[in-house]
Amino acid sequence: MAAPPAHPPTTTVRDAVLALCRATGMTTVFGNPGSTELRMFRDWPEDFRYVLGLQESTAVAMAAGHALGTGRAALVSLHSAGGVGHSLGAVFNAYRDRVPVVIIAGQQSRALLPLRPFLGADEPARFPRPYVKFSRQPERAADVPAALAEAHRIAMSHPRGPVFLSVPEDDWDRPAEPVAPRTVHGGYTADPGALAGLARALDAAARPALVAGPGVDDEHAVREVAELAERLRAAVWISPLSGRSGFDERHPLFQGFLPPVADQLAQRLAPYDVVVALGAPLFTYHVHTESPPLADGTELYHLDCDPAQAAWLPVGTSIVTTLRPALGTLIDLVQPSDRPAPEMRPAPEPLPASAGEISAELVMDLLRERLPRDTVLVEETPSHRDALHARLPISGAGRFLTTGSGALGWGLPLAVGRALAYGERVVCVVGDGSALYSVQALWTAARHRAPVTYLLLDNGGYGAVKALGRRIGITPVPGTEIVGIDFAALAGSFGCPADRVERPDDLPKALDRALALGRDDGPVLLQIRVPADDSPAYEPWAR
Numbered sequence: 001m002a003a004p005p006a007h008p009p010t011t012t013v014r015d016a017v018l019a020l021c022r023a024t025g026m027t028t029v030f031g032n033p034g035s036t037e038l039r040m041f042r043d044w045p046e047d048f049r050y051v052l053g054l055q056e057s058t059a060v061a062m063a064a065g066h067a068l069g070t071g072r073a074a075l076v077s078l079h080s081a082g083g084v085g086h087s088l089g090a091v092f093n094a095y096r097d098r099v100p101v102v103i104i105a106g107q108q109s110r111a112l113l114p115l116r117p118f119l120g121a122d123e124p125a126r127f128p129r130p131y132v133k134f135s136r137q138p139e140r141a142a143d144v145p146a147a148l149a150e151a152h153r154i155a156m157s158h159p160r161g162p163v164f165l166s167v168p169e170d171d172w173d174r175p176a177e178p179v180a181p182r183t184v185h186g187g188y189t190a191d192p193g194a195l196a197g198l199a200r201a202l203d204a205a206a207r208p209a210l211v212a213g214p215g216v217d218d219e220h221a222v223r224e225v226a227e228l229a230e231r232l233r234a235a236v237w238i239s240p241l242s243g244r245s246g247f248d249e250r251h252p253l254f255q256g257f258l259p260p261v262a263d264q265l266a267q268r269l270a271p272y273d274v275v276v277a278l279g280a281p282l283f284t285y286h287v288h289t290e291s292p293p294l295a296d297g298t299e300l301y302h303l304d305c306d307p308a309q310a311a312w313l314p315v316g317t318s319i320v321t322t323l324r325p326a327l328g329t330l331i332d333l334v335q336p337s338d339r340p341a342p343e344m345r346p347a348p349e350p351l352p353a354s355a356g357e358i359s360a361e362l363v364m365d366l367l368r369e370r371l372p373r374d375t376v377l378v379e380e381t382p383s384h385r386d387a388l389h390a391r392l393p394i395s396g397a398g399r400f401l402t403t404g405s406g407a408l409g410w411g412l413p414l415a416v417g418r419a420l421a422y423g424e425r426v427v428c429v430v431g432d433g434s435a436l437y438s439v440q441a442l443w444t445a446a447r448h449r450a451p452v453t454y455l456l457l458d459n460g461g462y463g464a465v466k467a468l469g470r471r472i473g474i475t476p477v478p479g480t481e482i483v484g485i486d487f488a489a490l491a492g493s494f495g496c497p498a499d500r501v502e503r504p505d506d507l508p509k510a511l512d513r514a515l516a517l518g519r520d521d522g523p524v525l526l527q528i529r530v531p532a533d534d535s536p537a538y539e540p541w542a543r
């Protein structure tokens with residue numbers, strides 16, 4: 001008997017995709033639209049919010065901030081090849097920082113592709129690689145919803161990260177079946193024998209140390225790290241250039257931030273006999289020095305969810321695992337220790353009298369007095385990150401966000417997305433150079449009344465690059481001076497209220513005004529003039 005005729009689906013690709021987005025909590029779309037996305041927006045439903053980024057890297061960074069705030073993947077809609085190209089610096093950060101961002105990129109009509117049409121993307125799935133975990137243009141329109149569902153599951157599985165789907169513009173009106181909802185439980189735990197071996201090494205250690213990396217905060221394991229550290233009386237460090245804070249920086253066991261330079265890192269860890277890196281690649285260097293990664297006598301264990309990271313680390317014993325179940329097991333296995341606790345790290349030195357200029361250290365001291373402990377702080381001020389860490393301790397999980405990867409222009413829009421996630425007021429400390437990569441996001445912040453207080457430390461250039469040049473005797477470095485920009489006027493023109501301060505005496509009140517705003521007040525920007533630090537001895541990580 002002949003099979004009954006197959007009934008074509010009565011739903012479209014668009015219906016099925018929108019239903020999937022609702023089911024996965026992706027109803028805020030960060031994007032920048034063009035003609036190759038138009039059919040996606042037909043009868044655009046009212047329960048979706050479109051957040052316009054005026055340049056595509058801001059759309060990706062805002063989505064990343066949203067994802068980090070909600071704990072769910074965030075959706076980005078980009079315009080074919082050009083839009084994807086603009087976005088790639090932020091995609092790099094999202095990949096390295098393990099942020100689940102689901103990107104749908106427009107593409108020209110399938111029928112036009114053989115003719116290399118205007119706007120058409122050649123080999124679209126290759127373009128964002130290697131900085132996406134998944135990249136496809138489905139073979140048929142009807143495959144788009146299931147491919148997006150797969151992409152979403154991949155984005156959300158550990159290690160998390162961005163995924164990419166190219167969708168030809170004529171696919172959206174074509175028929176497609178709805179996607180059945182599915183659940184993937186992605187947490188997994190290590191080989192029990194490996195964890196027992198680590199517990200024995202920790203029990204036998206004279207001076208153990210834990211290194212908290214971005215994975216700790218990412219996997220909500222901050223509490224477990226504190227419990228393990230207290231049980232062991234272990235010193236706790238934060239891994240070099242970590243994009244998150246994985247430990248309460250006011251805790252007596254907290255020792256500080258490891259430097260991203262091999263010889264200094266090895267030296268900082270030399271006092272310890274057993275070091276456990278948690279969700280941390282540990283050897284994230286910014287500049288090269290000739291040095292073994294660790295001193296003789298420092299034994300390394302490394303726990304992370306990424307088998308690739310376990311493979312590339314040069315030394316130590318890696319245990320591939322998600323952190324919470326592994327830490328739970330370790331807490332049960334290790335003996336409570338009565339070894340002497342490490343000494344507390346010294347309080348920051350008091351500031352010398354001001355010479356009439358506002359130092360970054362003064363800004364950080366005033367912020368320490370003013371910011372509530374649960375403030376969400378976004379940082380992108382490379383010249384002053386060390387001053388921030390030294391003087392402004394972060395407490396509480398999920399309260400510190402920066403790029404752990406280095407592509408600048410991330411912080412300013414990241415703060416917008418983080419603020420839109422729950423409407424909490426976010427403080428973003430950003431440099432003048434950093435701000436200019438993505439300054440259009442101030443317009444989006446103003447338009448959506450994103451509650452962000454921007455504190456823009458203006459040292460008139462690419463201070464960190466100049467400092468790194470001086471370190472190796474290259475001075476001056478061309479292209480590192482930025483002069484003549486009135487950030488307060490620029491922000492004002494985007495609809496973001498702004499103020500400017502140049503003298504130390506005026507700073508406390510200016511900060512009070514900027515920080516007094518609430519969650520319904522929208523963004524504000526305070527431009528703070530700080531001197532360019534041109535001291536020849538500048539060595540940011542030696543302190």
Ligand SMILES: O=C(O)C(=O)c1ccccc1
Pocket residue numbers: 382406407408464465468
């Ligand atoms: O080193 C650099 O060039 C750079 O761009 C950078 C990025 C982040 C922090 C410091 C410098």
